[in-house]
Amino acid sequence: MPDAATEDRALVMGILNVTPDSFSDGGEWFGTDRAVRRGHQLIAEGADIVDVGGESSRPGAQSVPVEEELARVVPVVQALSPHVRVSVDTVKEDVAEAAVTAGATLINDVSASLWPVAARRGVGWVAMHRKGTPATMQDDPRYDDVVAEVRDLLADRAAAAAAAGVHEIWIDPGIGFGKSVDHNLELLAHLDALVATGHPVLVGTSRKGFLGVLAAGPDGVPVPASERLPGSLATATWALRQGAGMVRVHDVAATVQAALLVGRSERAAGGAGTSIDTEVGA
Numbered sequence: 001m002p003d004a005a006t007e008d009r010a011l012v013m014g015i016l017n018v019t020p021d022s023f024s025d026g027g028e029w030f031g032t033d034r035a036v037r038r039g040h041q042l043i044a045e046g047a048d049i050v051d052v053g054g055e056s057s058r059p060g061a062q063s064v065p066v067e068e069e070l071a072r073v074v075p076v077v078q079a080l081s082p083h084v085r086v087s088v089d090t091v092k093e094d095v096a097e098a099a100v101t102a103g104a105t106l107i108n109d110v111s112a113s114l115w116p117v118a119a120r121r122g123v124g125w126v127a128m129h130r131k132g133t134p135a136t137m138q139d140d141p142r143y144d145d146v147v148a149e150v151r152d153l154l155a156d157r158a159a160a161a162a163a164a165g166v167h168e169i170w171i172d173p174g175i176g177f178g179k180s181v182d183h184n185l186e187l188l189a190h191l192d193a194l195v196a197t198g199h200p201v202l203v204g205t206s207r208k209g210f211l212g213v214l215a216a217g218p219d220g221v222p223v224p225a226s227e228r229l230p231g232s233l234a235t236a237t238w239a240l241r242q243g244a245g246m247v248r249v250h251d252v253a254a255t256v257q258a259a260l261l262v263g264r265s266e267r268a269a270g271g272a273g274t275s276i277d278t279e280v281g282a
Ligand code: HH2
Pocket: 015, 017, 019, 021, 022, 023, 024, 053, 055, 056, 057, 058, 089, 108, 109, 110, 126, 128, 172, 174, 175, 202, 203, 204, 205, 248
């Protein structure tokens, strides 16, 4: 398995949506064979973790029955886990349990509530902030202080998980989950508040809607998901520069390059004694 620490960069989590309806790649990797092939592509591109999900959490998404989600996720986790670290993106306890049995070692939990499973099974856990559920979360979300609210909830959940014995706890501001464009920007601008909690921070901006809105041309039409790589890279770079330890992305190869750039330039600027190879810098 790749060890990003030796490569001077933060971690890159590659997204593998085994769903017919994900917001940017719905249907593309649906079905075990296609999904496993995509997983191997992500590994070849340099993904440190492959995040397997069987239920879309996009705004308006419908819940998937547990049997269906298990059928989507478990065989893919089983096939990929001998080759790469696998996380399971689920809010269902049964799916998290089965995925861990199949080889997943990280539970990516957008409900920030599954830490008892992580504690019981001795695996890592990602606590993501969201306000509301996918069905309603983008209906006029409001906060008094979005950064403080998100930080405090995540810090509380992380403390509960630590008390329960979870050894690896990531926190994630949940970009786009019950947040307006301004909320997303505020969270990205103040990621240092999350980093200051001492928990490693994961950020997922990849291809999300606010990037399309912010990059709209004079006609005001949002840029479609398929054309949001520049914004995805810019925001991943921004997050890493502020101390995020991992980014969750669709476009792994490009993001690995951006993460290397951040890591190596930080080392060079910090005078850590590493000179960047001319080969690399050329
Ligand atoms: N975003 C999505 C899903 N899971 N997990 C974490 N930790 N952080 C995120 O920002 C995050 C997440 C939504 O993106 P995607 O998986 O591409 O789409 P969909 O939910 O439609 O499958």
